[in-house]
Amino acid sequence: MNLPSCPDCGASRTQVYTIKQGLRLLQCGPCRLIWLDNPAIESESFQDAYPSAYFEGYERRWQRKFATDLKRLKWLARFHKPGSSLDIGCSVGHFVAAARSLGWNACGVEPSQAATALARQKGLNVACGFLEEIGFPESGFDMVSLWHVLEHVPYPRHILEEVFRILAPDGIIVLATPNIAHPFARLMGSRWRHIHSHHLYYFTPDSLKSMLRSAGFRIEACQAFGWHTPMLVVARAMKAANDNR
Numbered sequence: 698m699n700l701p702s703c704p705d706c707g708a709s710r711t712q713v714y715t716i717k718q719g720l721r722l723l724q725c726g727p728c729r730l731i732w733l734d735n736p737a738i739e740s741e742s743f744q745d746a747y748p749s750a751y752f753e754g755y756e757r758r759w760q761r762k763f764a765t766d767l768k769r770l771k772w773l774a775r776f777h778k779p780g781s782s783l784d785i786g787c788s789v790g791h792f793v794a795a796a797r798s799l800g801w802n803a804c805g806v807e808p809s810q811a812a813t814a815l816a817r818q819k820g821l822n823v824a825c826g827f828l829e830e831i832g833f834p835e836s837g838f839d840m841v842s843l844w845h846v847l848e849h850v851p852y853p854r855h856i857l858e859e860v861f862r863i864l865a866p867d868g869i870i871v872l873a874t875p876n877i878a879h880p881f882a883r884l885m886g887s888r889w890r891h892i893h894s895h896h897l898y899y900f901t902p903d904s905l906k907s908m909l910r911s912a913g914f915r916i917e918a919c920q921a922f923g924w925h926t927p928m929l930v931v932a933r934a935m936k937a938a939n940d941n942r
């Protein structure tokens with residue numbers, strides 16, 4: 698069987714990782730990256746895939762999400778003091794609001810017009826669009842966060858490289874994404890709930906750390922095998938101060 702080559706490293710040694718209801722996950726032999734071979738989302742527009750009804754749940758759960766984000770931010774304080782922050786795929790803005798309440802100069806970027814409108818109603822600074830389209834200034838942020846975003850994008854490496862560009866020297870990137878190497882994910886196999894048509898990439902701690910390192914980051918923390926199957930990774934942009942300012 699002739700399988701497509703790896704969308705990240707280009708290697709042609711590819712194997713089928715698992716198949717679920719017509720969704721085929723492939724894995725690259727050399728770099729071990731796992732991706733969805735036949736994404737349905739390409740055929741529908743982003744605004745159709747995430748209609749305003751999708752965000753009503755986020756609105757209802759605002760208080761709980763805001764409280765969770767406050768806890769995350771307090772934990773993140775060990776890696777960086779408050780400065781300027783950008784939350785990519787910020788939805789209705791709960792993380793932006795939580796960061797602002799703790800002294801960050803916080804903004805967000807969100808491709809959904811419906812979610813952006815809800816965030817702006819709360820007085821939050823949110824740009825509507827995809828990260829690459831906005832063109833944020835170089836070295837402009839001290840912290841960039843992606844909560845369950847990287848698994849949705851067509852080219853995660855491009856996102857990480859763009860985040861590196863817009864981070865200040867020693868700025869941090871914070872990511873959460875499902876961990877397909879988690880024992881629970883392995884146990885569930887193709888029945889794991891995170892395997893679905895909107896998740897284009899399936900990271901393991903190793904494949905995520907490897908992609909971050911090659912984009913210029915140093916791994917600061919990786920919480921991958923706790924109770925929850927998503928993993929949390931914090932990494933620092935290793936760039937010299939006078940290179941980019």
Ligand SMILES: [Zn+2]
Pocket residue numbers: 703704705706707708725726727728729730
């Ligand atoms: Zn590869």
